[in-house]
Amino acid sequence: MSYKKLGDYIIEKVEFNDGDKYKLLQGVSNNKYFQKAKTNIIGIDLSKYRVAHYNQFVFNRATTRNGDKISIALRKGESCIVSPSYRIFEVRDENVLHPDYLQMWFTRPEFDRYARFKSHGSAHEFFDMEEMCEVELPIPSIEEQRQIVSQYQSIANKIKVNEQICEKLEATAQALYKHWFVDFEFPYSPPSEGCPQDGMVKGKPYKSSGGKMVLNDELGKEIPDGWEVGKLEDFVLIKNGKIKPNSNGNIPVYGGNGIIEYVNQNNYERLNIIGRVGAYCGSVYYNDSKIWISDNALAGISKNDTIYYDFLLLNSLNLNSKSEGSSHPLLTQGILNNIDVLKADNNIIYIKFEEIVKKLFKQIKNIADQNQILTKLQSLLLSRLAVGEEVST
Incomplete structure (x- = not known):
């Protein structure tokens, strides 16, 4: 399968929070999800912050001291604001490149290594939009992408349900x-x-x-x-x-x-x-x-x-x-x-008491073991994106 340059499939988005329309300030974890920003916004002019909407990608271009990972996430919730130093882009045509398929590519450890290798700077290193556009990846048919995404999300949903069960057992x-x-x-x-x-x-x-x-x-x-x-x-x-x-x-x-x-x-x-x-x-x-x-x-x-x-x-x-x-x-x-x-x-x-709760924790252990297997299956699926293979669940 031939590789394509990402720059041909994405559009950078630059929208500032004029009029302080949006109040939800989010950061991006190097584990590829949005999280509550640590910035104290009291007295801060929020109009300078960038706006991220549904199905837009947000990434922190600074890679220095970031655990050899790049912080990038696909926005799935309500519109929010992010740091002015972040960069935002979206897929040009979702019937050609599926946003969730692209996010899977960004989740691969190989992408983190690539982003760190391509980062530049002296005291502080950056992986900016120019480098993002040079990223190359396989882009199969949209039907294949949807099938891969469905397979990956099916595993992710199983893991999430199992985690919720464990939380309830521990709460009990x-x-x-x-x-x-x-x-x-x-x-x-x-x-x-x-x-x-x-x-x-x-x-x-x-x-x-x-x-x-x-x-x-x-x-x-x-x-x-x-x-x-x-x-x-x-x-x-x-x-x-x-x-x-x-x-x-x-x-x-x-x-x-x-x-x-x-x-x-x-x-x-x-x-x-x-x-x-x-x-x-x-x-x-x-x-x-x-x-x-x-x-x-x-x-x-x-x-x-x-x-x-x-x-x-x-x-x-x-x-x-x-x-x-x-x-x-x-x-x-x-x-x-x-x-x-x-x-x-x-x-x-x-x-x-130990006799009673031991049964609950044994259930938690069994479910956690299942999740460990599912997580390995996720990793295997991500590793095979590069060659367009599927993984049986």
Whole structure:
């Protein structure tokens, strides 16, 4: 299949926000989507900003310090305004070049490498409209393009539905945690003589069924009789992550913002991951397999083999608010170890809770594994755009 110059198929659009008609200010992520702009627009003249409409492409021509990627996205929502330094273009004839097909081409890692290679400048490098117009790509018939787009979007929709299911399952687990350990409605029945732990196995909701509550002076509120205030270190052993090894493999490397790459070594297994510094300080992830935790994250190892309870506990603590520093928040082992947490009078309640939520997290794991396969299928489809091949779903 022959390659065509993109410049023959697109038109640059330059429309400024005269009269401040549009108020929605958006930025463009290097992950190829629109996001809320970080710019403080108080007192800013918005008439100088550029307007982007439906099915128009917006890209940040500056490629310096952008993670070896170019920030470009296809506008699918309402009209918005973007930085005056951004560039905007649209497809000249959508019956010849499908905008979503073109966006798929821009999503390919090969395009990012091309854009970085073609960027120019000294202190700051740019990939501008002139370079964009020189991009070459295969343009099959519009029918083929539509088929490819349909195939890709079908996979994307499956991934999105799966993500929504996982979010609901995790929300269910978090709601159950609140029901048991915040509202104190864990199942309880008076223990029988000679078997003091019976009551934690089944029964009615503790507090609303008349379970004894006592005032705790440290917390300034009532808690179940026999419970006390402990420290996070009673539940979780906190350790530092390490600089990642210089290797490639299939073991995920976790930073504060989730998986950042893959290596062939692990330094921890089956634990929670806590963002230690910066924008993702206080973020929490769980993982029940082998992983590498980087030096911008902390390992939270369960002391009681209750990884999922610990994850929900950590999520409930709003860890970012407990960090040191303002412009660069930081969490340390000392800070985390000394956070006050409520402790039940025995471990049975934690074991029973873990048994229940483990089923929910097992469902999440199965769905996440499906999404990993689907994501690889997406990547394969993108890689085959260059030769016009299709991928069976």
